[in-house]
Amino acid sequence: MLSDIEIAQKANLAPIEQIAQKLGLFQEDVEPYGKYKAKVSLPESTSNDMGKLILVTSINPTPAGEGKTTVSIGLADGLNQIHKKAVLALREPSLGPVMGLKGGATGGGYSQVLPMEDINLHFTGDIHAITAANNALSALIDNHIHQGNELEIDPQQIIWKRSLDINDRALRHTVVGLGNKAQGVPHEEGFDISVASEIMAILCLANDLADLKTRLAKIVIGYTYQNKPVTVHDLQVEGALALLLKEAIKPNLVQTMEQTPAFIHGGPFANIAHGCNSVAATKTALQLGDYTVTEAGFGADLGAEKFLDIKVPSLDKAPDAIVMVATIRALKMHGGLTTEQLANEDLSALKKGFANLKKHINNMQNYGLPVVVAINEFALDQENELLYLQELCQEISVTAVLSSAWENGGPGATELASTVVSTIEKNEANYKRLYQNQLPLEDKIKEVAQKIYGASDVVFEKKAKKQLKDFKTFGWDLLPICIAKTQYSLSDDASLLGVPQNFTLNVKEIQPKMGAGFLVVLTGNILTMPGLPKRPAALDMDVDDSGRVSGLF
Template sequence: MSSDIEIAQQAKLAPIEQIAEKLGIPQDTIELYGKYKAKIALSENEKSSLGKLILVTSINPTPAGEGKTTVSIGLADGLNQLHKNAVLALREPSLGPVMGLKGGATGGGHSQVLPMEDINLHFTGDIHAITTTNNALSALIDNHIHQGNELGIDPQQVIWKRSLDLNDRELRHTVVGLGNKAQGVPREEGFDITVASEIMAVLCLASDLMDLKARLAKIVIGYTYQNEPVTVRDLQVEGALALLLKDAIKPNLVQTLEQTPAFIHGGPFANIAHGCNSVTATKTALRLGDYAVTEAGFGADLGAEKFLDLKVPNLGKAPDVVVMVATVRALKMHGGLAIDQLANENLAALEKGFANLKKHIKNMQNYGMPVVVAINEFAADRESEFALLQELCRKEGVTAVRSSAWENGGVGAQELASTVVDVIAEKKADYQRLYLNRLPLEDKIKKIAQTIYGARDVSFEKKAKKQLKDFKELGWDQLPICIAKTQYSLSDDANLLGAPRDFDLTVREIMPKMGAGFLVVLTGNVLTMPGLPKRPAALDMDVDAAGNASGLF
C-alpha cells in the first residue's frame, strides 16, 4: 500500500494558472509561487454573491483517528464530480505537529491537497511571516523599555510572548535580557507556538490589509506601573507590523489530487486559539464557488463552537449545513475500548461511545444547523457496526453516510456529497449564536461550559477571579470568548472520554486578545507551547540528493 507522500508524488498536477482559470480568476491577479502555488489578490474577494457554506467538524479526536481533513477534501472532490462547482478553504499546517505527533493537515490517501510536501513544510512562508511579525513586536517592546521606557511599561507585566512554529517545551518559561545593562532589562518571558499567537488570529479574522493594521494596533502587550494597558498603537508600530504581513494576508491557491481548487490559508489551533482558516480565504471560496467546503479544528466542542461564535460574525455568513465526521474506531474508543482492541467487532462499545457523537450533534442543532454525519471508513470496520451507527444517528434525526474518500477519492464521497446537497436544499439553516456579547463575562464562560461541554459548573482560580473584576473595569467583558482546553475530551480532563457529566471546568487565567476581538480563557492544564512526543515524526523524515522528501506521512 502506497504512503500518502508516495500517492502525492505520483499525482499529475495542473499548472496553478489552470486552476485559477477554472475559477474565473484573471491571470494578472495571481502571484505565482512556483508552478503549483499562488497567492490571490484580495480584490478578488469583492465580487459576486456568496455560495453555500459547508462546515466540516468532528467528534473529539482520539489516537484511533477521525480523518476530518480527508473527508473535507473528498467531499469537495465528490461535489465537483456531481458538477456542483465546489471550492475548498482549509487551514495551513503547523510545523509543530508535522514534526511531532499529530501529523500534517493535507488529508490522506487519495483525498489530499497538493503539493503536500510544500504545504506541510514552508509553503508560501505565511507562518514564518507571522512568526517574524510576532517576534518583531517583542523586540520593539524590549527596545522601548531599554531605551528609556517613555510609556512606563512594567517589565514584570509584559504579557506579549515570543513565538516559534515548532513544539519546543524548553521555551515555555524563559528569562531574557541576562548580562550587563547593555544587554537589556532582565525579565521572565515565554514562547507560544506560532499558531497560538494573536498575530495568527488577527490575520485570520481581518477582512483586508487596513482592517489587519487596525486590529494590530489594538493588541495589548502589557501594563504600565500604574496597571494601565499598553497597546501596539501606544508603541506606534502597527504600520511596521502590517508591512511584514502585506503578502501573508493574501489567500493561497492550490489543488486537490482531482484538481479541485483549494484555498489553504491561516492555521490557528482550535484547542488554544479559534481554529479556523482565514476569513479572506473562506469568503474567496464562497464568492468563486457554488459550494465552499471548510473545516474547523479538532472536535465540534472547540473548532465548530468557535467557528459559529467567533468567525461567523466576522465572515458575515453562517454555514448552510454541518458535516460531523466520526469513525467506528474512535467511537469504540470513546466507549472504553483499548486501542489494540479496535479491530474487533464490539457493538456495545460503539453504542456507549456514540454518546460523544450524540452530544456534538445536539450542540450543532442548538445553533440551528442541519447536520449530516460522515462515517469515515477503515478497513477493519464491520458492516454490523456501520448499520448500528447509522441506526443510532437516524434516531437522532440525522442521516449518517459512509465515506471511503481515503481509498477512493471523490468517488468514495459521492453519496456524502449528494446527501449534503439534498439537506441544504431541504433544511434551511436557522443560525443563532450561543450567547450575546453583552452577557457578563462569567456567564458567557459558563454558557459554553454547561451547554457545549456538559459541565456542571465553572471554577475560577484566584488569578482568573481577579481578571474577571479587572476586565469588567476596563470594559473588556463585552468581548466574545475563546476557551482553550484539551481537544481529547468534552471536559478539561483529557482522560474523560465519551460524554462525561458532573465535572467542573477549571479556569486558571484569562488573556486579552483585543486585536483578535476576543478573550482567551485558559482551562485545565492546556499549554500554548506543546512538546514533542518520545518518538517524534521527524525521526522518519529524510530527503534524497534530488530533493525528494520521504517519511512525510
C-alpha cells in the same frame, strides 16, 4: 500499501494558472509561487453574492483517528464529481506538529491537497511572516524599555511572548536581557509556537490590510507600573507589523489530487485560539464557488463552537450545513475500549460511544443548522457496526453516510456530497449564536461550559476572579470568549471520554486578545508551546540529492 507521500508524488498536478482559470480568476489576480502554488488578491465585492458554506467538524478526537481533513477534501472532490462547482478552504499546517507527532494537514490516501510536501513544510512563508512580526514586536517592546521606557511598561507585566514554529519545550519559560546594561533589561519571558500567536488569530479574522492594521494596533502587550494596559498603538508600531504581513494576508491557492481548487490559509490552534482558516480565504472561496467546504479544528466542542461564535460574525456568513465526522474505531474508544480491542466487533461499546456523537449533533442543531454524519471508513470496519451506527443516527433523525475518500478519492464521497446538497436544499439553516456579546463575561463562559460541554458548574480560580473584575473595568468584558481546554474530552480532563457527567469546568486565567477581538479562557493544562515526543516524526524524514522528499507521512 503506498504511504501518503508516495501517493501524492504519483499524482498529476495541473499548473496553478489552470486551477485559477477554473475559478474565473484573471491573470492579474494571481501571483504564482512556483508551478503549483499561488497567492490570490483579496476579494473586493461584498458578502451578498456568496455560495453555500459547508462546515466539517467531528467528535472529540482519539488516538484511533477521525480523518476530518480527509473527509473535507473528499467531500469537495465528491461535489465536483456530481457536477457542483466546489472549492475548499482549509487551514495550513504548522511545522511543530509536522516535525513532532500529530502530522500534517493535507489529508491522506487519495484524498489530499497538493503539493503536500510544500504545504506541510514552508509553503508560501505565511507562518514565517507571522513569526517575524511577532518577534519584531518583542524586540520593539524590549528596546522601548531599554531606551528610557517612556510608557512606563512594567517588565514583570509584559504578557507578549516571542514565538517559534517548532515544538520546543525548553523555550516555554525563559529569561531575556541577561548580562550588562547593554544587553537590555532582564525579565522573565517565554515562547509560544507561532500558530498560537495572537498575530495568527488576527490574520485569520482580518477582512483586509486596513482591518489587519487596526487589529494589530489593539494588541495588549502588557501593563504599566500603574497597571494600565499598553497596546501596540501606544508603541506606534502597527504599521511596521502590517508591512511584514502584507503578503501573508493574501490567500494561498493550491489543488486537490482531483484538481479541485483549494485555498489553504492560516492555522490558529483550535484549543487556545479559534482554529479556523482565514476569513479572507473563506470569503474568496464563497465568492468564486457554488459550494465551499471548510473545516473547524479538533472536535465540535472546540473548533465548531468557535467557528460559529467567533468567526461567523466576521465572515458575515453562517454555514448552510454541518458535516459531523466520526469513525467506528473512535466511537468504540469513547465507549470504553482500548486501542488493542478496536478490531473486535462490539456493538455495546459502539452504542455507548455514540453518546459523544449525539451530544455534538445536538449542539450543532441548537445553532439552528442541519447536520449530516460522515462515517469515515477504515479497512477493518465491521459491516454490522457500520449498519448499526447508521441506525443509531436514523433514530435521532440524522442521516449518516459512509465515506471512503481515503481509499477512493472523490468517487468514494459522492453519496456524502449528494446527501449534503439534498440536506441544504430541503432544510433552510436558521443560524443563531449561542450567546450575545452583551452578556456578562462570567455568564458567557457558563453558557459555553454548560450548553456545549455539559458542565454542571464553572469554578473561577483566584487569578481569574481578579481578571473578571479588571476586564470589566477596562471595558473588555463585552468581547466573545475563546475557551482553551483539552480537545480529547468535552470536559477539561482529557481522560474523561464519551459524555462526562457532573463535572466542573475550572477557569485558571483569562488572557486579553484585543487585536483578535476575543478573550482566551484558560482551563486545565493547556500548553502554548508543545514539546517533541520521544520519537519525533522528523527522525523518518529525508531528502535525496535530487530534492525528492521521503518520510513525510
